[in-house]
Amino acid sequence: MLAQQILNGLTLGGIYALIAVGYTMVYGIIQLINFAHGEIYMLGAFLALTALTALHLPFPVALLFGVACCALLGVAVDAVAYRPLRRAPRLSALITAIGVSIFLQNLARILWGARTKSFPDEVIPALFKATFVVGDVTVTALQVFILAVVLALMLTLRWIVLRTKMGRAMRACAQDLTCAQLMGVDVNRVVSFTFALGSALGAVAGVLIGVYYNAVYPLMGYRAGIKAFAAAVLGGIGNIPGAIAGAFILGAAEALGAAYVSSLYRDGIAYAIMILFILFKPTGIFGQRRETKV
Amino acid sequence: MRPRPRWLWTGAALFALTFPALVGFDAYVCHVAVLVLLYATLALGLNIVPGFTGLLDLGYVGFYAVGAYTAGLLSLAFGVSFWLALPLAALNGALWGVLRGAPTLRLTGDYFAIVTFGFSELVVMVAKNETWLTRGPMGLPGIPPPSALGASFRGELPFYYLILTVALLLIVVSRRIAASRVGRAWFAIREDEVAAEACGIDVARYKVTAFALSAAVGASAGAFYAHWITFISPGAFQFWESVLILCMIVLGGMGSVPGAVLGAVILVSLSEVLRSLLGQFGLPEDTRFIFFGLVMVLMMRFRPEGLLPVKATVKSER
Amino acid sequence: MNCAMPFLEIRHLTKRYGGLSALSDVSLTVEQGAIAGLIGPNGAGKSTLFNCVTGIARPTAGEVVFGDPDRRSLVGLKPSAVAARGIARTFQNIRLYPNLTALDNVKVGRHPRTKAHLFGAVFKTRSERQEERDIHARALECLRTVGMEGVADLPARALSYGDQRRLEIARALATEPSLLLLDEPAAGMNPVERQELMELIRSIRGRDITVLLIEHDMKVIMGISDRVTVLDHGVRIAEGRPEEVQADPAVIAAYLGAPTDDADPR
Numbered sequence: 001m002l003a004q005q006i007l008n009g010l011t012l013g014g015i016y017a018l019i020a021v022g023y024t025m026v027y028g029i030i031q032l033i034n035f036a037h038g039e040i041y042m043l044g045a046f047l048a049l050t051a052l053t054a055l056h057l058p059f060p061v062a063l064l065f066g067v068a069c070c071a072l073l074g075v076a077v078d079a080v081a082y083r084p085l086r087r088a089p090r091l092s093a094l095i096t097a098i099g100v101s102i103f104l105q106n107l108a109r110i111l112w113g114a115r116t117k118s119f120p121d122e123v124i125p126a127l128f129k130a131t132f133v134v135g136d137v138t139v140t141a142l143q144v145f146i147l148a149v150v151l152a153l154m155l156t157l158r159w160i161v162l163r164t165k166m167g168r169a170m171r172a173c174a175q176d177l178t179c180a181q182l183m184g185v186d187v188n189r190v191v192s193f194t195f196a197l198g199s200a201l202g203a204v205a206g207v208l209i210g211v212y213y214n215a216v217y218p219l220m221g222y223r224a225g226i227k228a229f230a231a232a233v234l235g236g237i238g239n240i241p242g243a244i245a246g247a248f249i250l251g252a253a254e255a256l257g258a259a260y261v262s263s264l265y266r267d268g269i270a271y272a273i274m275i276l277f278i279l280f281k282p283t284g285i286f287g288q289r290r291e292t293k294v
Numbered sequence: 295m296r297p298r299p300r301w302l303w304t305g306a307a308l309f310a311l312t313f314p315a316l317v318g319f320d321a322y323v324c325h326v327a328v329l330v331l332l333y334a335t336l337a338l339g340l341n342i343v344p345g346f347t348g349l350l351d352l353g354y355v356g357f358y359a360v361g362a363y364t365a366g367l368l369s370l371a372f373g374v375s376f377w378l379a380l381p382l383a384a385l386n387g388a389l390w391g392v393l394r395g396a397p398t399l400r401l402t403g404d405y406f407a408i409v410t411f412g413f414s415e416l417v418v419m420v421a422k423n424e425t426w427l428t429r430g431p432m433g434l435p436g437i438p439p440p441s442a443l444g445a446s447f448r449g450e451l452p453f454y455y456l457i458l459t460v461a462l463l464l465i466v467v468s469r470r471i472a473a474s475r476v477g478r479a480w481f482a483i484r485e486d487e488v489a490a491e492a493c494g495i496d497v498a499r500y501k502v503t504a505f506a507l508s509a510a511v512g513a514s515a516g517a518f519y520a521h522w523i524t525f526i527s528p529g530a531f532q533f534w535e536s537v538l539i540l541c542m543i544v545l546g547g548m549g550s551v552p553g554a555v556l557g558a559v560i561l562v563s564l565s566e567v568l569r570s571l572l573g574q575f576g577l578p579e580d581t582r583f584i585f586f587g588l589v590m591v592l593m594m595r596f597r598p599e600g601l602l603p604v605k606a607t608v609k610s611e612r
Numbered sequence: 613m614n615c616a617m618p619f620l621e622i623r624h625l626t627k628r629y630g631g632l633s634a635l636s637d638v639s640l641t642v643e644q645g646a647i648a649g650l651i652g653p654n655g656a657g658k659s660t661l662f663n664c665v666t667g668i669a670r671p672t673a674g675e676v677v678f679g680d681p682d683r684r685s686l687v688g689l690k691p692s693a694v695a696a697r698g699i700a701r702t703f704q705n706i707r708l709y710p711n712l713t714a715l716d717n718v719k720v721g722r723h724p725r726t727k728a729h730l731f732g733a734v735f736k737t738r739s740e741r742q743e744e745r746d747i748h749a750r751a752l753e754c755l756r757t758v759g760m761e762g763v764a765d766l767p768a769r770a771l772s773y774g775d776q777r778r779l780e781i782a783r784a785l786a787t788e789p790s791l792l793l794l795d796e797p798a799a800g801m802n803p804v805e806r807q808e809l810m811e812l813i814r815s816i817r818g819r820d821i822t823v824l825l826i827e828h829d830m831k832v833i834m835g836i837s838d839r840v841t842v843l844d845h846g847v848r849i850a851e852g853r854p855e856e857v858q859a860d861p862a863v864i865a866a867y868l869g870a871p872t873d874d875a876d877p878r
Contacts, residue, residue, distance in 0.1 A: 033404050081591055091350050091403050092594045095544060098352075099590030102537055106584035114578050222533075226415075229408070264423040271412040271419075278405050279397045467734050474733030474740065475726055475747065478712075482720045485709035492666065492707075494695035494724030494787060503730075604711075 003137045005259045006252060011143045011212070013251020014150035018205035019228035020235070020243040021157060022198025028174040028238035029194055031090060035097035036077055037202060038225020039104035042218060044070045044203025045210035046112055052123040059125050067203045074199025075192045083188065101222075108218040116217040124211060146208050153201060154244060161240065166193055174238060223267060227254070230274035236287015246284065310458055314451055324450035326566055328522065331457040332515060334558035337542040338464045338551065339511025345549025345604075346480035346504045350407045353414030354539055356394075357387045357509040359421060359531035361516025366434045366526050367427070376440035380517045387513020388506040395505030399498050414536060421528040433527025437520050453522050460518070461555075464511065468551045480504060484549075534583060538565075541586045544593050547600020556602055561586065619644035619822050620665070620791055621683075625674035627660055627846075634660040635846045637674070642791070644680055647813060647823045649837035649854070651830075653866055656843040658826045659704055662793050666701055667691040678791065696724045700789035702780040704796050704826075710769035714760060714779050717768050718751040721786030754782040758812060774805050781812065785821075792816060794825040798832045810836050834858065842866070 019041050026034045048066035051057045057065060081100050085093045130141040161167040169190045172180040181187050209224070210216040231250045235242025250270060258266040277284060309316075317323045336358065343351045364386045365379040374382070394413050398406050421428045428434065439447040440456070447453060471477040482490035483497055491497050520526050542561050546553025568582035593600070620642040627635040635657045642648045650658050663669035665676055667689045676686040678697065686694055700721075709717050726747060732740030755761045758778040763771060768779060777797055784792055794813070798806050806829065813836055817823055827833050833840060833854060840857045842850040844866040850857050857863055 031404075033408065081595070084595055088594070088598065089403075091344075091407075092598050094350065094404050094407060095540070096591050096594040098537060098540070099587045099594070102534075102583050102587030103591065104587075106581045106587065109581050110577060110584065114580075226412075262423075265419060268416055268419050271415050275409050275412045275416075278401065278409050282401075282405060470736060471730070471733050474744070475723065475728045476730050476733050478716060478720050479723055481712055481716075482709050482723075485711060486707050488668065488691075489703070489707035489709065490720070491668075491691040492695055492701055492703075493720050493783065494692050495720075496690065496692045 001136070001259075002256075003135065005255045007137055007139065007143065009252035009255030010248060011146050011251070012255060013231075013248035014147055015205045015209050015212070016224070016228045016231050016251050017150060017244045017247035018153065018201045018208075019224060020231040020247045021154075021240055022202045023229050024232040024235070024237055024240055024243040025170070025194050025198050027232070028240075029170065029177065029191060030082070030086070032082060032093050032097060033229065034082075034198075035094070035225070036100040036104055037198065038221035038223075038228070039101050039108070040070050040074055040077075040199045040221070041202040041206040041224060041228075042108060042216075042221030043073065043104065044199075044206035045216045045220065046108060046117075046206075046218075047203075048207045049117060049119060049210065049216050050112075053120060059123060062123075063204070063207050066207055067200045070203035070206075071196040071200040074195040074202075078192060078195045083191070101225075105218055105222065112218065114218060116215050118214045118216065119211055128211065142212060146212065149204065149208065153204065157197070157201070157240070160197070166190065170194060226274070227267070227270040230270040230277075232284075233274050233277050233282075234284055236284030237282075239284065239287045242284055242286035245286065307462070310462075314454055319451070321450055324454055326562065328450055328454050328457055329566075330559055330562045331454070331461050332519060332522075333539065333542065333562050334555045335457065335461050335464060335515045335518075336512060336539045337546070337554035337558045338461070338468060339508050339515065340539050341468075341543050341549060341551070341554045342504055342508040342511070344484075344543070346477070346484060347501050348484035349403060349501075350540075351410045351508065352407045352536055352540065353394075353410035353412070353417075354508075354512055355531045355533065355535040356410075356414030356417040357391065357512030358516040358519070358535065359414075359417050359528075360390050360509075361387050361513025362520040362526045362531070363421060363428060363434070363516075364513065365517035366437045366520040369437055369521070370434060376438075376517070376521045379521075380514060383517035384510040384514045387516070388510040390513075391505040391507075391509025392502055394509075395502050399501055411533070411536075414531075415533065418528050418531050421531065428528070431528060433525055433529075434520075435525045437524045437526070439524060440521050447521075453518075457518060460514070465551055465555070472551075476500075534580070537583070537590075538586060541590055543600075544590055545601060547603040550600055550602050550604045553600045553602040553604075557600075561589075618642070619646075619678070619680050620824065621675075621677040622661070622665070623675045623677070625661065625664055625676065626672045627657075627664055627669060628672045633846050635664070635671075635843075638843065638846070638848050640841050640848065640851070642822060642824050643838075644822055645817065645820065646838045647817050647825070647836050649833040649840040650824060650826045650843065651828070651833055651840060651857075652843035652849075655845070657846040658843055659795060660846075661843070662701060662795055662826065665694070665793065666699060667694040692724075695787055695789075698788070698790040699793065700784035700787045700791070701793035702777075702784055702795055702797060704799075706776050706780055708768040708776055708779060708783075711767055713765050713767055714755065714771065714775075714782075715748075715751055715764040717779055718754050718783045718786045719747050721754070721783040722747045722750060723787070725788050751786055754786045755779075757785060757815075758782045759808075773800055777801070778809075778812075785816070789821060791822045791824065794823065794827075796826055796828065798827055798829045801829075806832060830858070 022037050023034060026032055044066040047069050048062045051062035051065045052059065077100055081096050082093060085096060128142040128145060131138055161170060169185045172185055173187060173190050177187060227250060228247065231247035232243040234250060235246030250273065254266060254269050257269045313327060314324050340351060340354045343349050361383040364383040368374040368379045368382060398409055401409065422430055441447065479495045479500055482493060482495060483500055487497050538561065542557030543554050545560060546557030565582055568585060569579045572579055572582055618641045622638060622640040625635050625638045638661065652658055660669060664671045665686060667686065668691050671687055677683050678686050678699065709720065726743055728740045728743050752761060752764065755764055758781055760775060760778055760782065763775060768776065771779060781797065798809055801809060810832060813823055837854050839852065840854050841848060842857055842863050849866060850860045850863045
């Protein structure tokens, strides 16, 4: 039973990780809590669902469709809503982010209705439904797929951040934005790329969770978003490996907490962890915090 | 405060006093008017924290809920009259304002905002799950309306005048505080905490006081709400409400007293109009929030100081 | 000025940030009624010293004692308590309240010497109203002292740089300090403004306010200080009368040649 819950928790954690890195990368560079990030995740699921059911595209293509649209959407949101406020007080940007989040949430409700939708049986690849038993743990092929995708994407992300020119630029901007600018880094391009990357990963997460729980609804971004943000805080905001670790820890905590403590407060676990960390250890488990000079 | 002509205020007050008569005592319009004033009260309460300390409270609905449930439970379980339940609810709200605020004194703006958000979500979760206390999603029906002079409140009129009194008092008190030593201390904290501390202002104490005051107002509004609608449930206290109230002060101008009132008037009216309009298009009425989201984005982009800003711009350019 | 009593006594002050020693075993005495200068190259620890005295930073070791005749320790006090004891300061980077008027900025300075609470404000009691009138008058007077009563109603952010520096001093004066800490008050000033500043500081001393100032501008330091202390890399390397200090080889070496003096076109 315990092992089963841990497996479930890790699967959930993997998905949170895909969302959490989006939050942490954006915060690391422009110190903005992108409230709208959860909505991108949600839209990824809806767009893929629409591609599957209305456009009858095969699953991998539909997934790519969702990812591409969300990457573009992320860039657009930054360009239209956040970039003009780059020099404004941070609270203005936060309020804007909330506004965008509310806007997108309700846009989804208008376009797709408020009722929960599910992926029709025939569009899910058959191999996802296979299950096999290891000891007293039941593993579904979907879970394996999810974990594999998460691993592959995290490795890709690592490669991008550590081994590419853009990745170097991202790290420079995260360290010191002004200095990076003076060094000739095109900050706007880096920020756009970061949004695109984070949104793409978020979209994948949305599709994966949509299939995993077989439920897609407009408020799913709101629910998952805060948990993923909690994971980012847990790991140290601005710290990518930290966010990933935090997400797995949070996923496991949620699964175990729901199974052994109380399923009613399932979401509350994330809130509580987030609040406790912000209050008592805002640098997270692995993170670094900037000092301000008086 | 930018001095506005005296006649504007007296004119507005007269208008507010005679409003029900002006609309022929129409029940629906009076209901909306009560709603406007209720939200104006909430907006004025929410305004206290950003207006006086420069922090943003994203979880205001939490205090609204605490006040509503405190008053509702006191009346239902112990038969406490509204007039006693109201101050008790305000006190409870203030207590929770302090409890939530004291650990957050060192937090910067966005982390503070997130903690307030998390807190209010937990409050609503508790309201939903602790059915032994709150009856969970089934809510608390049958909360008795207030009574005065032997008769209990019926119709919208007594509620209208009650909430109008509250709102007017709040406005007067806010203006007096803003022009006083305490108000200046708060503004100093909002502008520059370090400098304020160097001027002998105990920043921690003043912040906590602001939190308590703001929470007390929210809780009082909640108590009013409970005895007006006579039924409360966790569904009435979603994050949306916090966003709506936030939107009002963003529209009117954070920290601005007339701005908060104007924001409430505009958005509640807009909300009612949209409710019926969206219904006609077959859309769920909650989707009217799409406009509020748009308002927030547009205001921050084009007029961050709000429609009726405080005498100088509320936020300093860095 | 009768027998010079140590008014502010800093003993063996040490402040470490992790592995970095911002201040090491610094001792410094300021006598009542004196104008004391604190100089040193950038990063010497001067502002850190101010922060330790005013309670913004907590010393790792050492003692700060203030007052006459009551001599009490300042270590561990919150900055607002230090201000209430009678120590006011200005900041290197100017910390005004940008959206408040100049007058309101100074009125905030009256805070530690006034006491009206919420009750008085809300119910507009007679004592509160009287105190407000008082605050208004005193604040205006402070503005007059620095020659700024003409811009009383302008928001602080609209003032010129020089005016902002003077406003900070006016606000500090409003707290009725017995010790005033000035952090680079002459920064960015032209010779005329500099001269006015020196006059102002002398007049402040004339009101029985002891002054300790950090400055890079040697003309100012030489012109008004009674005694000067020199810090370098968190350590005190010299102390004495201005002429003595200026000729001290250790001081000259610390500044890499000559301190900014008459050769400087500023």
